[in-house]
Amino acid sequence: MIRSPYISDAPSVSTIMLKVLIALVPAIAVYVWVFGGGILVTLTLATITALGTEALMLKLRQRPIQPFLTDYSAVITAWLLALAIPPLTPWWLIVVGTAFAIIIAKQLYGGLGYNPFNPAMVGYAVLLISFPVLMTKWPAALQLAHTPLSFADQFHYIIFGKLPEGVLLDAVTSATPLDYLKTQLKLDHAMATIQSAPLFGTLGGKGSEYITIAYLLGGLYLWQQKIISWHLPVAFLGVLTAIASLFWMSDSAHFASPLLHLFSGASMLGAFFILTDPVSGPTTPRGKLYFAGGVAIITYLIRVYGGYPDGIAFAVIFMNICVPLIDAHTQPRVFGHEK
Amino acid sequence: MNALVNFGKIFKFNGGVHPPENKAQSTQRPIGQLTLPERLVLPLRQHVGNIPKVAVSVGDHVLKGQLLAEAEGMVSAAIHAPTSGTITAIADAVIPHPSGLPDHCITLAPDGQDTWIAHLPIDWRNTDRKALVASLRLSGIVGLGGATFPTQVKLRADGKSVVHTLVINAAECEPYITCDDMLMRERATDIVQGIAIAQHLLGATKVLIGIEDNKPEAIRAMQQAVTGTSMEVVVVPTLYPSGDARRLVHLLLGQEIPYNKRSTEVGIQVFNVATVLALHRYFNHGEPAISRIVSMTGNVAHPQNFEVLFGTPLAHLIHAAGGVKANTTHFIMGGPMMGFNLPDTNIPITKAANCIIAATPDLFAPPPPAMPCIRCVRCADACPVSLQPQELYWFAKSDNFEKARDYKLFDCIECGACSYVCPSDIPLVQYYRYAKSEIIAADKAKEAADLARERNEARIARIEREKLERAQKHAERAQGAKTEPKQETATPASTSAGADDAKKAAIAAAIERAKQQKLQNAQATDTDTSEQTKPAADDAKKAAIAAAIERAKAQKAAAQQAGETPKNVDSVSTKVQQKIAEIDARRQTVGPAPEPVAKVQGPPPVADDAKQAAIAAAIARAKAQKAAAEAAKSESPMKSDVDNQLKSQPKKD
Ligand code: SF4
Numbered sequence: 001m002i003r004s005p006y007i008s009d010a011p012s013v014s015t016i017m018l019k020v021l022i023a024l025v026p027a028i029a030v031y032v033w034v035f036g037g038g039i040l041v042t043l044t045l046a047t048i049t050a051l052g053t054e055a056l057m058l059k060l061r062q063r064p065i066q067p068f069l070t071d072y073s074a075v076i077t078a079w080l081l082a083l084a085i086p087p088l089t090p091w092w093l094i095v096v097g098t099a100f101a102i103i104i105a106k107q108l109y110g111g112l113g114y115n116p117f118n119p120a121m122v123g124y125a126v127l128l129i130s131f132p133v134l135m136t137k138w139p140a141a142l143q144l145a146h147t148p149l150s151f152a153d154q155f156h157y158i159i160f161g162k163l164p165e166g167v168l169l170d171a172v173t174s175a176t177p178l179d180y181l182k183t184q185l186k187l188d189h190a191m192a193t194i195q196s197a198p199l200f201g202t203l204g205g206k207g208s209e210y211i212t213i214a215y216l217l218g219g220l221y222l223w224q225q226k227i228i229s230w231h232l233p234v235a236f237l238g239v240l241t242a243i244a245s246l247f248w249m250s251d252s253a254h255f256a257s258p259l260l261h262l263f264s265g266a267s268m269l270g271a272f273f274i275l276t277d278p279v280s281g282p283t284t285p286r287g288k289l290y291f292a293g294g295v296a297i298i299t300y301l302i303r304v305y306g307g308y309p310d311g312i313a314f315a316v317i318f319m320n321i322c323v324p325l326i327d328a329h330t331q332p333r334v335f336g337h338e339k
Numbered sequence: 340m341n342a343l344v345n346f347g348k349i350f351k352f353n354g355g356v357h358p359p360e361n362k363a364q365s366t367q368r369p370i371g372q373l374t375l376p377e378r379l380v381l382p383l384r385q386h387v388g389n390i391p392k393v394a395v396s397v398g399d400h401v402l403k404g405q406l407l408a409e410a411e412g413m414v415s416a417a418i419h420a421p422t423s424g425t426i427t428a429i430a431d432a433v434i435p436h437p438s439g440l441p442d443h444c445i446t447l448a449p450d451g452q453d454t455w456i457a458h459l460p461i462d463w464r465n466t467d468r469k470a471l472v473a474s475l476r477l478s479g480i481v482g483l484g485g486a487t488f489p490t491q492v493k494l495r496a497d498g499k500s501v502v503h504t505l506v507i508n509a510a511e512c513e514p515y516i517t518c519d520d521m522l523m524r525e526r527a528t529d530i531v532q533g534i535a536i537a538q539h540l541l542g543a544t545k546v547l548i549g550i551e552d553n554k555p556e557a558i559r560a561m562q563q564a565v566t567g568t569s570m571e572v573v574v575v576p577t578l579y580p581s582g583d584a585r586r587l588v589h590l591l592l593g594q595e596i597p598y599n600k601r602s603t604e605v606g607i608q609v610f611n612v613a614t615v616l617a618l619h620r621y622f623n624h625g626e627p628a629i630s631r632i633v634s635m636t637g638n639v640a641h642p643q644n645f646e647v648l649f650g651t652p653l654a655h656l657i658h659a660a661g662g663v664k665a666n667t668t669h670f671i672m673g674g675p676m677m678g679f680n681l682p683d684t685n686i687p688i689t690k691a692a693n694c695i696i697a698a699t700p701d702l703f704a705p706p707p708p709a710m711p712c713i714r715c716v717r718c719a720d721a722c723p724v725s726l727q728p729q730e731l732y733w734f735a736k737s738d739n740f741e742k743a744r745d746y747k748l749f750d751c752i753e754c755g756a757c758s759y760v761c762p763s764d765i766p767l768v769q770y771y772r773y774a775k776s777e778i779i780a781a782d783k784a785k786e787a788a789d790l791a792r793e794r795n796e797a798r799i800a801r802i803e804r805e806k807l808e809r810a811q812k813h814a815e816r817a818q819g820a821k822t823e824p825k826q827e828t829a830t831p832a833s834t835s836a837g838a839d840d841a842k843k844a845a846i847a848a849a850i851e852r853a854k855q856q857k858l859q860n861a862q863a864t865d866t867d868t869s870e871q872t873k874p875a876a877d878d879a880k881k882a883a884i885a886a887a888i889e890r891a892k893a894q895k896a897a898a899q900q901a902g903e904t905p906k907n908v909d910s911v912s913t914k915v916q917q918k919i920a921e922i923d924a925r926r927q928t929v930g931p932a933p934e935p936v937a938k939v940q941g942p943p944p945v946a947d948d949a950k951q952a953a954i955a956a957a958i959a960r961a962k963a964q965k966a967a968a969e970a971a972k973s974e975s976p977m978k979s980d981v982d983n984q985l986k987s988q989p990k991k992d
């Protein structure tokens with residue numbers, strides 16, 4: 001029997017996943033700088049929940065636990081979810097979301113490699129639908145807060161649900177730029193006025209724009225490491241820019257600039273870390289372009305016309321459904337065959 | 340994704356990988372010569388095609404270069420004595436084949452004299468090309484790049500295509516293997532002479548020699564050797580599998596050979612560099628193929644290339660390379676990407692053996708347990724055929740073979756590039772081999788079932804026919820008793836479809852049948868007596884076609900006699916003809932009771948007889964075709980039951 005090839009040169013699944021985690025580290029650091037250390041608490045809770053539920057499910061499904069826990073894929077799901085939801089939320093929110101993502105969206109479908117939907121986005125969507133109020137309460141960037149919360153304060157709030165004496169939650173949270181944008185545009189305010197609000201920085205939201213830049217850099221690292229191909233991020237950001245430009249140029253008073261779309265919300269996180277989930281995404285180069293283009297269009301439509309300030313999670317889940325179709329219709333030409 | 344990136348003069352193909360080359364080890368020393376081993380074991384099956392016919396008996400004394408087994412059929416290769424000595428056995432022995440199964444071998448005990456037969460060089464420049472190619476049947480030369488396809492078949496003009504470009508495959512892209520590299524360094528002039536012969540035989544106007552850029556010395560030697568000729572050395576980037584013929588043609592010419600065509604159909608022929616050297620030895624020196632260069636490398640004391648007589652036991656070669664070092668666990672024939680494990684060191688070196696690697700767990704670590712596919716498509720990025728290995732894997736794993744076929748499983752060249760880059764360490768190629776053999780087996784089973792059904796139907800038809808014949812004879816006898824004896828020779832103008840007409844038809848059919856048989860016999864004897872180059876398989880097919888034509892004629896004649904509209908069977912395929920015949924047979928056997936007299940609309944039973952003859956002929960034809968196909972297939976060491984073993988392999992996930 002032929003067993004060749006006898007040699008291989010591939011990073012292990014663990015290495016690949018680990019590099020994704022590494023690529024997120026700069027953004028997390030900036031996050032801490034902008035919003036305080038609360039995110040570290042959420043990240044830790046998410047990680048523990050993910051590993052715990054993964055181990056539990058593997059045991060129930062009678063699969064080997066060790067190799068699948070050390071593939072780090074559960075940790076990626078946990079981190080992406082933690083980074084996507086507001087950092088100043090009661091502890092159970094992230095725990096419920098992560099558990100749902102791992103148990104329902106990943107393990108019940110067969111675990112690593114078999115989940116048709118991006119688990120982190122499923123977790124996010126479930127939380128957004130179930131706890132809409134909590135999910136829109138973002139802490140103000142530290143520079144903007146009247147009474148910045150210390151790490152201890154944030155920790156205390158997350159775990160025990162208590163803010164320091166005399167501080168109201170509304171005083172330390174504010175709408176996200178996209179959220180604010182949406183309400184203000186509904187009130188028929190012009191873009192220029194809206195963007196002059198202290199909430200906005202040069203590119204996107206004040207403070208949060210730095211985080212998006214860190215995502216961008218992390219994404220470039222992944223591309224340089226050949227963990228992700230250019231197709232998904234380029235198509236997503238490209239189509240988002242194109243469609244936002246189109247609307248903006250037609251009516252710049254009532255539509256946000258493409259720059260704002262690129263550097264607000266989950267655009268960068270989505271482009272480099274969420275769309276690029278290989279398991280639930282398309283496989284063909286052309287399919288990747290269609291997939292990412294679809295996500296961009298749906299995201300834009302939800303942002304501008306939908307009921308939620310950001311729409312990447314729903315857009316990704318919707319496009320996940322289309323993946324088999326996209327793959328089937330974008331098969332590359334095989335050597336020696338006509339198209 | 341398959342845009343032709345013009346890289347200087349090189350046209351890149353999709354994907355490819357660059358494993359550590361490990362070629363330096365075996366290129367430190369020149370090509371070495373071996374002492375004569377105690378015995379040489381020559382497997383009859385060293386090539387793709389029919390097993391050659393043994394031409395010697397045990398006890399015969401043979402000279403070096405003497406024919407031991409002659410090519411049989413169209414695709415086959417002769418075997419010659421690598422040295423002088425005595426034939427000591429013609430029996431089964433272990434051969435270097437992935438199956439590890441023994442096969443028929445001729446064993447030769449050298450007499451130590453190494454006495455050559457008379458060398459008969461051929462003045463190829465002044466000899467008819469056809470005759471040259473025909474003479475190659477006696478050369479025993481096969482593709483020495485590992486494909487082992489008989490060279491004479493590749494040089495034979497098929498009458499349809501004109502070869503304008505000859506590509507010499509000197510890429511040698513697999514790690515460890517350096518036999519072609521060393522050959523070019525040391526014998527470039529001879530190689531160029533061999534290329535000239537191949538070029539002459541093909542009538543090619545253009546010659547491109549493709550060499551990977553990791554062989555600078557070979558490139559220099561070849562460039563020097565081709566000066567003054569129209570041949571051109573083209574340096575291609577080192578990228579596995581650039582040595583795959585279709586990939587190399589693409590690299591050099593930017594042309595994709597369509598998946599369903601041979602390269603000659605687009606005017607290109609590809610030869611390995613060692614093969615053309617063998618042509619040179621044969622034509623210019625009168626030496627048949629009796630040896631080759633083998634890289635003996637890996638965990639041996641002195642990795643080196645050797646000129647090895649076919650049949651030399653591996654142990655002898657290992658010994659020449661200074662023996663194995665500690666930790667050697669097994670030996671691999673071929674490279675680490677497409678090679679296979681050898682059962683032991685008794686196996687003989689054959690025409691396919693380009694490289695033997697002494698393996699250790701350090702060199703070739705056993706793969707870790709496979710993880711699930713994460714759809715990272717590294718495999719697709721690496722696939723030189725632009726397949727989607729992850730999809731093929733999915734379909735193969737779920738036994739969804741139809742889908743696998745749809746996704747072009749059979750275009751997979753089993754190069755292993757996909758497995759090489761898979762982060763989940765999935766043995767992808769093994770799944771493809773498994774799926775391929777399953778599909779082939781299923782196709783074969785279906786064929787067999789069809790044949791069985793046909794046979795059964797024919798049997799039932801025959802029984803019915805015999806019954807009818809008996810009844811008819813009975814009726815005739817009864818009628819003959821009543822009427823004049825002269826009745827038998829009624830005028831042909833008789834329009835009534837009476838017993839006479841029926842009989843006439845029967846006679847005509849019988850004559851046709853007899854003709855048919857004679858023809859087949861003639862064809863058969865033809866193959867035996869006429870010049871050897873007449874391919875048997877070809878003849879079988881021709882006979883089958885002739886039979887089909889005769890059959891159709893018989894059918895038409897019978898139908899006409901029976902007053903039936905002749906079916907336009909000439910224009911339909913033989914398969915459909917067969918179907919028609921079958922249906923007719925069925926219709927007639929269930930037809931009304933045989934009443935030879937006054938039966939007009941219902942075809943007379945004799946027509947039935949003719950049809951039966953037609954069916955019988957069709958079956959015979961199908962059998963002949965199948966036998967021919969099987970003969971061709973079973974010779975291929977690539978497929979077959981061996982791979983079926985994979986089925987029992989637990990599917991890891
Ligand atoms: S390289 Fe392996 S894990 Fe990646 S898509 Fe291909 S088969 Fe799946």
Ligand code: SF4
Binds near residue numbers: 726727751767
């Ligand atoms: S083994 Fe087949 S599928 Fe894999 S890379 Fe080679 S040709 Fe492509």
